[in-house]
Amino acid sequence: MTAPVPPPVVAVSGLARSYGATRALDGVTLEVRPGEIAGLIGANGAGKSTLIKVLSGAVRPSAGTITLDGRPFAPAGPLDAQAAGVQTVHQNIDDGVVFGATVAENLTLDSIARRGGRWFSTPARIRAEAGAVAEAAGLALPLDAPVETLPAGARQQIVIARALARRARLLILDEPTSTLSAAEADALARKVRRAAASGVAVLYVSHRLAEIESLCDRVIVLRDGRVRRVFTAPLRRAAIVEAMLGEFAAPVAPVDAAAPADRAGRRTVGAAVLTAAGVRAAPGGTPFDLDLREGEVLGVTGLLGSGKTGLLQQLGGARPLVSGEMRLCGAPYRPAHPRAAIAAGVAYAAEERSAQAIVPGWSVRAHVTLPTLRAHSRAGLLSRRSETAAARRVSARFGVKGPGAEAPIETLSGGNQQKVVVGRWLEAAPRVLLLDEPFRGVDVGARADIGRVVREAGTMAVVVASSDPQEIVEVADRVLVLHEGSPAGELRAAEATPERLAALMSGGAA
Template sequence: MEVTPVVSVSGLSKRYGATWALRDVSLEIAPGEVLGLIGVNGAGKSTLIKILSGVTRPTGGEIRVDGTPVDLRDPLRAQEAGLQTVHQDIDAGVVSGADVAANLTLDALAPGRSGVFVSRDRTRAAARAIAEAARLDVPLDAPVESLPAGVRQQIVIARVLSRRPRVLILDEPTSALSAAEIRVLIAMVRRLAADGVAVLYVSHRLSEIQELCDRVAVLRDGAIRRVFATPVEGPRLVEAMLGGEVGALTHEVRDGGEPVLRATGLRTRPGAAPLDLTVRAGEVVGVTGLVGSGKTELLEQLYGARPLVSGALDLDGRPYRPRDPGAAAAAGVAFVAEEREAQAVLPGWSVRAHVTLPRLRDHSRIGLLSRRSESAAARRVIEVFGVRGPGPEAEIGALSGGNQQKVVVGRWLEGRCRLLLLDEPFRGVDVGARADIARRIRERAGALGVVIASSDPQEVLQVADRVIVLHDGVRTGEVSAADASADRLATLMAGGADEGGGT
């Protein structure tokens, strides 16, 4: 007997201007099934979740619940249709300053559902019923902000379950949880599936996907590329996410000169195995791995934006331990953060101001900024990186994403720089701008060391001389860009041993 899917999407698409975030996505989830959804950053996972949650309207396609077409025009319609989402940011789902009982009953006792007045006794009774149904053992009068992340997440899930969802969407549910809390969550998901709830489980942790899910859908470039039945090996999942191939090298691999940076005994997180890293003048070192592998943590420690977990650093042969990003910048270390809009761009500021912001002293005379010096620096960055736009005085927002990124990268190379750290520098950048940035980085790397981190190894190989692979905070291998292959990188990114030898 054929089972009607709880939810099915067909031909689902979403376009932002000329960019397609989703293309003709078709997918279905059966009652009691746990469907895993994976893909690298930018694959379209967040867009699909937003559409199923009623936050974003699709450009085209159809969504059916129990075989009936539905219009998820807003989050309330999605909830009424039986689709409930627990988002990655746990704290966005709880109300700090309120106790557990109030957080559990935010929906059940909301005005309009329970009358104008809500008594403390009714709140606690309703909260106790919700907690018991979800097997949640936590004091109802405990301040929610005092609880561990895993317990706060259980509270959010318990509240969602009180609405009796047909489909539960979990977006990166274990990103902030400990190993013990992850086991509790997995047990909860299994109970829900056994009760007939369909679960869409979105995660970058392949071990959880392999352990928990019945099938795994792989999103790449906005489209479903493969759907695997479990069990399935990690390297096959990684290959599907990456596209199964790496492009041919467009540059000559260099060995580099004298060491600029030596890092010994570093840990990306407490409990992870220590790793060593040497970056030489004139070479570009790539760091790749799936989301959560420890790439960002490594770069932030090198820049002083995160305290060293362990180990020691030398910069140009001298001890280097930056207490903060300002000390790192003063030592000649530059950092391009992953989130350009949130961490690197100031709305309303000019291109000139963005170029000179990290080094205002270099453009000051007797304590006053020199507009002439600033403008000259901005023009040099515009010329060297081929920034297309109205000119130095244009607002940064008037530039395309690719040209904004050229400014953000180029400003660090305008002046003294010994070590350049770039975290996901090609995100939201078109192919042409990506090639321009990669070429300029290699051209300027003659006297400095460069470390570039990306979850897409093809991006890393476009600019790197050698590639270090991380998995769950542990270094799994090192590959020369000249010897890289899709199979080898996929094995290392999935946590397998490197049988091809290091460089």
């Protein structure tokens, strides 16, 4: 006898939503049952976030119906959906925090909004309630700090903690781990499983397939706004990738196949480009020397707060050197700001896309050419033709999907925005390129494309920072592991496995 299948918490039927000529959702039908963790996956621009915005009341569908616990559900707005028990963590975390407010206020936004007046929301009450929310989520956060002073991962955790603290029937998480390290992602997975065990239905979006495999009971694959396949555990990665990417599946195979050992012998690296002596990843860290050679890809990995970004920022002139000195092609190199570094041939692509790389309202073309405006100028005038050609090259090389080069960048899906802001630097081809978390939010196909271009970048020397050991193993010739601001080990590609890197990252031996 089989157990009766409980009725779904949420059932979606024939859901559609277009933006101009783009059919973001093109007749989506799916359901999620109580206690189930359903993975929602698909290539960048497949429609995942649009579906989530509809379910969470942020966007109205143009056709189709939704039921929640068997009753018609057409939320008038996000608060309406929340009140009905649909709790959502959106992909763009900064949609979920209020800059200028403290961490405590951000943790308790719901009760502040609910209670309305200042009467109940005294600082002491807010702090006490925030402390309880943080503790329930197992977070140690500086409650009085302005939220914008926290790193992206911490802001993400605030948004997640708040969603988990609410009464939920349906919990929706859109790429919740994109800014988290493996340990934090594991902690989140435990919380998600606990929520499901209590009967909540979970819809979970991620581009990290390992995470999907270990967490989800079922995987719904969206492509071009439609559900293409639904897989039930045990899940097979190759089949999932094929369903995600359709006819474009073939080029992705090398992601898993690219054994570092094969590569190590083939790669030849040239002369030292950037050398650093006695530098520190963070104040208080152990000083070390670093040399970066032509054609080399150096991976830098470590947990959140281990000093990856701090190191890259120093190399790229975005932050003063903590100690030591640097040389670029033999000459002293001490950039006072990123522009000086770029002029010397060292470019830093920052980790936080929405805060540091995106100018809302600007076109895709303008984003592509921003770092290289001079190269697109003729006699002091910007050449539109040259700019458009560059935008087309970047779009073609990385498969940027969206409404075109003249569209405002925010109309691209998150992963496609990421392809633009990383791709423009690969197009610019500086001497040294520093990429901080370049794979964040990009699908497996684009990850392979970015990885390939990084690896075939001629004499350009590339530093890739990522908290995901798997990403590092796929792309790097050599890996520097940081732990609490100090080097914890350096491995050649042939020796670097995700397991060894993970051990070093958490302060153990390789």
